[in-house]
Amino acid sequence: MDKEVDGILVVAHELKAPLAVLRQLAFSLGDLNLKDERSRSQMISVSERAIKQVNDLIKIRRLEDGLFEMEPVSVREVCDAVSRELQYLFRYNNRDLFIKYSNRARLVTANRELLYSVIYNFLLNAMHYSGDETRAELIVKDYRNKVKVVVRDYGPTLPIDVWKEMRRGWVEKPLSIAMRPGSSGLGLFIASNFARFMNAKIGAVRHRDGTSFFIELPISKQASLF
């Protein structure tokens, strides 16, 4: 593993405990007025997202430990779960989330936990970059012999150099996405590593008014019971 990347993962591990403590401290603030209660909710929400990202980074280090089995996974169920979790955040930031499922193949070969993180990172990214009162889109469709999950945002277009790096199917290390302010590309790096482990492919499409990120997953040969 790249030394720089390994360093990032070590730091992530060290951040885990303090973030969990911060979250608990927010809970222990006692009775608060309405305004402070709102701040508490934000503190908890921000810590939880940071914990999630740190946990994802730690998982990258453990991908080869045999902890993440590949199995038939229902894409729609995972998308539903992720969008449910992020619904509050979208609403809070005045963004809409449009969801469309047109896939006929219901099951893909993946690891549910890792796929959840990939879609979570894509959606969080889309929410962050879509402007006020705009929407992000989550679309699941069949694509050749695969299922494609696409997350479209209406923010700044992805820089061409990042797009080129993504064309090969993965991102080597976190990269600063200059035209997308405030981004370290960490979510993309996480998604890329998880996708690679699952033999899936990630990529991006540049639009004039935004970017679509996608993951293509192999269809499971097991018959769907759904």
Added chain:
Amino acid sequence: MIFVIDDDAIMAECIKDAIYGDAELFSNAIDAMNRIADGIIPDLIFLDILLDGPDGFTFLNELVSYSDTANIPVIIVSSIDFSNQDLSNYGVVGYLNKDTMTPDDIKGFVNEYCKQRY
């Protein structure tokens, strides 16, 4: 009496706040064992696993080795996910994940396992 054993003092305080009752904090397993040896038998223990010095499993092993402590219910509080492992032979009756637990989760265990309601 409830014991909270965690080497992170702030996390231990947060758990104590949620218990809202008679709880004693320990930063390591040895101090908690010494307290028990002094005759203070807790109704419930919240135990972190990765501790300075002897870890949580060493502590659990000690607990089950003596008849008067073998049946103390223990809740594991950790960032490591133990929920798929059966540690009931060690008196473990529940798990709390530090990343996701809430004060209500802690209170729930207190209400369920303490003779004296807090």
